[in-house]
Amino acid sequence: MTDDEPCPMYLMDCFIFPDTTILSSPIASYPCQPGRVGNFSNFNGSFAWCYGWIIGQQxxxxxxxxxxxxxxxxxxxxxxxxxxxxxxxxxxxxxxxxxxxxxxxxxxxxxxxxxxxxxxxxxxxxxxxxxxxxxxxxxxxxxxxx
The missing domain is CATH 1.20.59 (Chorismate Mutase Domain, subunit A)
Incomplete structure (x- = not known):
């Protein structure tokens, strides 16, 4: 997920990375609420991976x-x-x-x-x-x- 991209339709925790290489570590976590636009530029990050538990919606x-x-x-x-x-x-x-x-x-x-x-x-x-x-x-x- 990139900055200014809409959050996924499920409640997810996103981990912000400074860049997209494997050498970087997450610099912060970001709770991504459904329907909200991701805005993590104040964390100095450019990329986020989001994880969520969606078994209840299956x-x-x-x-x-x-x-x-x-x-x-x-x-x-x-x-x-x-x-x-x-x-x-x-x-x-x-x-x-x-x-x-x-x-x-x-x-x-x-x-x-x-x-x-x-x-x-x-x-x-x-x-x-x-x-x-x-x-x-x-x-x-x-x-x-x-």
């Missing part, structure tokens, strides 16, 4: 949507694993898988340095995609060498 439809999302992600991980298992022994396939793994590591570094406020699920998905690529390669190596 409906059964929201929970079912999240279960569907999780099921889709499990399917994605299965496809990534199967892909790396089947093409990991070929030179071109191995190169593609290694490029994917390196790209995921670079994405982690960039997201952490820029302090982009993405959902935990985004980071978990990136991590698990890299893990499935690595595990697919490892398992294929074990199967071929037996």
């Amino acid at each position: 409906s059964s439809l929201n929970v079912l949507n999240q279960l569907g999302l999780c099921s889709g992600l499990i399917g994605l991980f299965a496809i990534i694993f199967a892909f790396t298992f089947h093409v990991g022994h070929r030179k071109v396939g191995l190169a593609v898988v290694l490029i994917i793994i390196v790209s995921i590591l670079i994405a982690f570094i960039i997201l952490a340095v820029l302090k982009l406020s993405l959902a935990f699920l985004t980071f978990a998905t990136l991590f698990l995609c890299g893990l499935m690529c690595s595990f697919g390669l490892l398992l294929k190596h074990v199967v071929i060498n037996q």
Whole structure:
């Protein structure tokens, strides 16, 4: 959240940072009230991360949507694993898988340095995609060498 941006629709606590790099520490906290515009320039900050407990506002439809999302992600991980298992022994396939793994590591570094406020699920998905690529390669190596 940046200065002069509206607060989220739920009651949240925001932590103000002097800049968007990972090297900075929060300089203050700011209670962001729904419907209010964030004004934390008097704290000498330029960026804020906001956290709130929103479980009370969830409906059964929201929970079912999240279960569907999780099921889709499990399917994605299965496809990534199967892909790396089947093409990991070929030179071109191995190169593609290694490029994917390196790209995921670079994405982690960039997201952490820029302090982009993405959902935990985004980071978990990136991590698990890299893990499935690595595990697919490892398992294929074990199967071929037996």
